[in-house]
Amino acid sequence: MxxxxxxxxxxxxxxxxxxxxxxxIDLLRDGEKSVNELSSLMEIPQANLSQHLSLMRQSGILDTRREGVNIYYSIANPxxxxxxxxxxxxxxxxLSRHEKLAKKIKIA
Amino acid sequence: MxxxxxxxxxxxxxxxxxxxxxxxIDLLRDGEKSVNELSSLMEIPQANLSQHLSLMRQSGILDTRREGVNIYYSIANPxxxxxxxxxxxxxxxxLSRHEKLAKKIKIA
DNA sequence: TTAATATATTAGATTATTCGCATATAATAA
DNA sequence: TTATTATATGCGAATAATCTAATATATTAA
Structure with a gap:
């Protein structure tokens, strides 16, 4: 290989x-969103959000589309x-394996 | 969510x-292997291999089974x-998208 | 042109990962 | 017990990832 x-x-x-x-990525599941929309949904500083978006765009995971002043991000490959x-x-x-194991140990 | x-x-x-x-993980695709077997297939120091195996065992990705002096690792969930x-x-x-894009740019 | 809004970039401190090396443990054989 | 083979662990240096804060750029409107 x-x-x-x-x-x-x-x-x-x-x-x-x-x-x-x-x-x-989860927020983009059912369609594109602008940075602004993502920002209002996400509780992180805008600069940090842009850094993450930029990284994912560069690595081909996300696509972008500009519409006026807004930039819309979307998932490149579903x-x-x-x-x-x-x-x-x-x-x-x-998780469930872990829980079952935990129960077994407690019973024993 | x-x-x-x-x-x-x-x-x-x-x-x-x-x-x-x-x-x-790829080497374990079609069944368990001992550390020794993995080691002879992989061109990394044994200590380093053990570190990787240990990490994957701890995080539940791999299972282990001891048989005498050998320890066999396998994929926990296929x-x-x-x-x-x-x-x-x-x-x-x-990759193919990238290649197509590269061609387009060269032609243009 | 200036202002306002949307988005991106840079720099630096902090923290996490990775590897090599040395050493430790565990099972078995002699 | 000692030796041998198989496997694991701890430490430290090098490297990489992540966040914050400040700043830059791009688009549009006034």
Whole structure:
């Protein structure tokens, strides 16, 4: 297997390893939003939001479209959402495994 | 949406944001392997391999099983593989988009 | 042109990750 | 017990990521 795929995959996972960026992606799930809209939904300083957006745009995760003074961000490839859904299933299954384990230990 | 899911998702993506760890997961795709087997397949120092394995075990991505002196690692939840496949499709589509764009620019 | 609004960028302090190296533990064999 | 093989852990230096604060740019309106 070509090791460059691991580099690329690791790179994109690195982008995803920040909760605010994941929240942004989630907010864009059902369509584009302007920076302003995101900003009012998100409780982080505007500058910081722009930094996250910029990073995701550069790495091809988000697309942008300018309309007058506003810039609209959207998810470049909806498969990302699909991958996220599966990964969250994994997380939930991990949680329930953990809970079951915790119960077993308490009973024993 | 509960923001803890973003924390958790970011956490697991952080684990995945290292090419060597992704290579390990790939090597475990079709079944468990001992540390020794992984070590001979991977061109990294054994200590470093153990560090990566330990991290993935702690975060519930890998399971372990001891058999005598050997410890066998395996993928805890095969859905991880599924998520990886989709994410790699995204990466390949990004690449081809990029190539097409590069061509367009050269022609223009 | 100036002002106002929307968005992006830079710099620097802080914190987290990663690796190499040395060492530790665990199981088994002799 | 001692030796051997398999695996794990702790420490420290190098590097990278993240946030804040200040500032810059871009678009439109007046």
């Amino acid at each position: 070509d090791k460059r795929i691991y580099e690329m995959h690791a790179g994109i996972c690195c982008i995803f390893s920040n909760p605010k960026r994941l929240e942004i 498969k990302v959402i699909k991958a996220f859904e599966i990964m969250r299933e994994v997380l939930l299954e991990q | 509960d923001k803890r899911i973003y924390e958790m998702h970011a956490g697991i993506c952080c684990i995945f944001s290292n090419p060597k760890r992704l290579e390990i 859905k991880v593989i599924k998520a990886f496949e989709i994410m790699r499709e995204v990466l390949l589509e990004q």
